Amino acid sequence: MSEATIRQCHFPGDLVYDVERDLWARQDGDGTLVLGLTDVGQSRAGHIQVVSFSRRARSGTVDRGDALAVLESAKWVGPVTGPVAGLVVALNEVLLVRPKLINLDPYGRGWIVRLRPASGEALALVDGWVRGQEALERYEAKLRLPFRSVAGVDEDFWCVHCNEWDV
Secondary structure (H helix, E strand, O other): OOOOOOEEEEEEEOOOOOOOEEEEEEEEOOOOOEEEHHHHHHHHHOOOOEEEEHHHHOEEEEEOEEEEEEEOOOOOEEEEEEEOOEEEEEHHHHHOOOOOOHOOOOOOOOOOOOEEOOOOOHHHOOOOEEEEHHHHHHHOOOHOOOOOOOOEEOOOOOOHHHHOOOO
């Protein structure tokens, strides 16, 4: 699947998605997983203002479900959790001073964590993570639901991109 667009939200076809948490993962050729926030996630959060990496992520070894980072905007705070147990090999430290990279380039310079899965851990086996047509179908269903805006009003949801904002 090549990149797809739903309601102005971009979905690269080479990624695996946790639709519930609006996270993406990509397995690189060296076996490491790169994790980040999806276009839907960055749009729903608004301008990301703070990125904090957990002590657990900084220690290197993490278990499935551990909080690796916390992202904060003016209207939202949420964790980035590890989909598998493994070794954190890189944290995107640039985000500490330029957190808006998550908004500007969520699938590129806005990556959050890179980890090497523990032996026997495979992203394909993790519940809730999907790819391809299944990911698109789940996002289509999710984006059809009314979205409670910061104004407390149910609205249709469309992705907004930071290059359209004054940040």
